Amino acid sequence: xxxxxxxxxxxxxxxxxxxxxxxxxxxxxxxxxxxxxxxxxxxxxxxxxxxxxxxxxxxxxxxxxxxxxxxxxxxxxxxxxxxxxxxxxxxxxxxxxxxxxxxxxxxxxxxxxxxxxxxxxxxxxxxxxxxxxxxxxxxxxxxxxxxxxxxxxxxxxxxxxxxxxxxxxxxxxxxxxxxxxxxxxxxxxxxxxxxxxxxxxxxxxxxxxxxxxxxxxxxxxxxxxxxxxxxxxxxxxxxxxxxxxxxxxxxxxxxxxxxxxxxxxxxxxxxxxxxxxxxxxxxxxxxxxxxxxxxxxxxx
Amino acid sequence: xxxxxxxxxxxxxxxxxxxxxxxxxxxxxxxxxxxxxxxxxxxxxxxxxxxxxxxxxxxxxxxxxxxxxxxxxxxxxxxxxxxxxxxxxxxxxxxxxxxxxxxxxxxxxxxxxxxxxxxxxxxxxxxxxxxxxxxxxxxxxxxxxxxxxxxxxxxxxxxxxxxxxxxxxxxxxxxxxxxxxxxxxxxxxxxxxxxxxxxxxxxxxxxxxxxxxxxxxxxxxxxxxxxxx
Numbered sequence: 001x002x003x004x005x006x007x008x009x010x011x012x013x014x015x016x017x018x019x020x021x022x023x024x025x026x027x028x029x030x031x032x033x034x035x036x037x038x039x040x041x042x043x044x045x046x047x048x049x050x051x052x053x054x055x056x057x058x059x060x061x062x063x064x065x066x067x068x069x070x071x072x073x074x075x076x077x078x079x080x081x082x083x084x085x086x087x088x089x090x091x092x093x094x095x096x097x098x099x100x101x102x103x104x105x106x107x108x109x110x111x112x113x114x115x116x117x118x119x120x121x122x123x124x125x126x127x128x129x130x131x132x133x134x135x136x137x138x139x140x141x142x143x144x145x146x147x148x149x150x151x152x153x154x155x156x157x158x159x160x161x162x163x164x165x166x167x168x169x170x171x172x173x174x175x176x177x178x179x180x181x182x183x184x185x186x187x188x189x190x191x192x193x194x195x196x197x198x199x200x201x202x203x204x205x206x207x208x209x210x211x212x213x214x215x216x217x218x219x220x221x222x223x224x225x226x227x228x229x230x231x232x233x234x235x236x237x238x239x240x241x242x243x244x245x246x247x248x249x250x251x252x253x254x255x256x257x258x259x260x261x262x263x264x265x266x267x268x269x270x271x272x273x274x275x276x277x278x279x280x281x282x283x284x285x286x287x288x289x290x291x292x293x294x295x296x297x298x299x300x
Numbered sequence: 301x302x303x304x305x306x307x308x309x310x311x312x313x314x315x316x317x318x319x320x321x322x323x324x325x326x327x328x329x330x331x332x333x334x335x336x337x338x339x340x341x342x343x344x345x346x347x348x349x350x351x352x353x354x355x356x357x358x359x360x361x362x363x364x365x366x367x368x369x370x371x372x373x374x375x376x377x378x379x380x381x382x383x384x385x386x387x388x389x390x391x392x393x394x395x396x397x398x399x400x401x402x403x404x405x406x407x408x409x410x411x412x413x414x415x416x417x418x419x420x421x422x423x424x425x426x427x428x429x430x431x432x433x434x435x436x437x438x439x440x441x442x443x444x445x446x447x448x449x450x451x452x453x454x455x456x457x458x459x460x461x462x463x464x465x466x467x468x469x470x471x472x473x474x475x476x477x478x479x480x481x482x483x484x485x486x487x488x489x490x491x492x493x494x495x496x497x498x499x500x501x502x503x504x505x506x507x508x509x510x511x512x513x514x515x516x517x518x519x520x521x522x523x524x525x526x527x528x529x
Contacts, residue, residue: 208451211384
């Protein structure tokens with residue numbers, strides 16, 4: 001195989017159908033950009049899960065009277081509850097947070113916001129914060145054991161709160177993948193069409209090649225490489241687009257919850273992790289589509 | 301070199317066979333005219349040799365290769381042994397004379413050194429040494445056909461198939477092209493030429509195979525075009 005020949009043919013082909021090539025690159029780029037966004041969402045979901053798996057607690061909020069009367073969990077109701085919890089093998093540890101401690105933390109969390117001004121220590125419940133040894137079975141057990149006990153106001157599983165966040169991220173991912181799929185169909189058709197046009201504009205050359213006994217590789221490779229190159233350029237543009245999108249939009253959008261440690265930030269490294277995947281998808285899809293088109297629609 | 305045995309070719313669109321039990325054998329180094337009216341099966345004959353089509357029945361051999369049974373991936377090997385020339389030249393308009401010839405060698409994987417050696421040689425042979433850098437549009441019809449012949453001959457094929465090579469040329473130019481084909485034939489290359497040109501066939505007095513409605517109606521060692529008409 002003579003590489004100089006193939007390179008020359010590919011360059012000629014790309015130049016000859018420049019409008020088609022541009023359309024193909026852009027469609028591929030958008031499609032892969034959406035896939036990339038979806039992948040970043042998946043990655044963020046995984047990271048967030050990791051982040052929370054060792055941090056998530058079940059909070060047993062105490063009723064207002066118990067909260068007000070007991071500042072260090074030394075009275076019978078609170079100690080009883082605590083004993084029940086620490087007695088369970090599913091529980092790793094139990095920490096008591098008094099009204100005053102809750103108030104201090106609340107002030108910190110909402111510093112500078114009007115919410116921090118209106119709250120008073122009495123309006124916050126004291127809580128027993130339960131760290132679980134087994135997050136799945138434990139949360140259920142704690143809920144069953146504590147609900148409707150004397151002195152218990154309610155049981156909050158933090159995972160319920162986090163689950164909403166996951167639902168949101170999962171939704172983002174699904175929307176991106178759905179859009180990517182629609183775009184991918186368009187990209188596929190464009191690639192197929194471009195290969196056909198490309199083969200048509202070069203039918204004289206291909207005719208001569210067939211006639212003098214060029215092998216299938218020689219006749220088809222230029223078209224395939226042409227498709228793959230456009231697919232890869234599309235993927236690179238998509239990657240650059242993701243980087244730009246990260247700095248321009250995502251960082252700003254997530255800045256609040258990222259700085260509070262609710263969600264891990266999307267790093268440049270994440271985009272770098274996604275890019276090769278996009279390039280492979282782009283090149284792979286282009287190659288397969290190109291090959292299929294040549295095989296079924298173009299007589300070479 | 302070429303052997304067809306009871307070859308029948310049916311096309312789906314026609315009830316009459318394009319070729320009907322045709323048996324022809326051509327030895328190495330022969331020069332054969334394939335004549336007959338339009339629709340007599342000349343083109344089908346050539347297409348079968350090139351494996352553009354496969355026969356419905358019968359066998360086709362070209363240079364030890366069983367053409368009809370050849371697997372797809374071996375077809376290029378067959379075509380590398382066959383050179384082809386057409387009425388419409390089929391040159392690449394965006395390549396120069398030497399570019400056209402070089403292209404045919406490049407795409408079958410010849411090294412740049414080989415291409416660089418063969419191209420001037422073969423252009424010399426067809427008498428176009430001084431016009432290597434011209435484009436096809438700058439050449440006369442006869443010169444363009446010479447380029448096509450140079451391209452077909454560059455890889456030293458065993459067989460040269462010519463489908464009405466003089467169909468677009470005036471009589472004098474046609475005569476030049478025939479002289480060139482004779483020269484190539486003298487190098488030992490087998491030539492099969494489909495033609496309508498009476499005067500050429502009559503003046504060359506070579507073997508004539510006449511087809512009519514898909515049947516071989518005449519096969520003479522030193523024939524003329526219109527015998528018995």
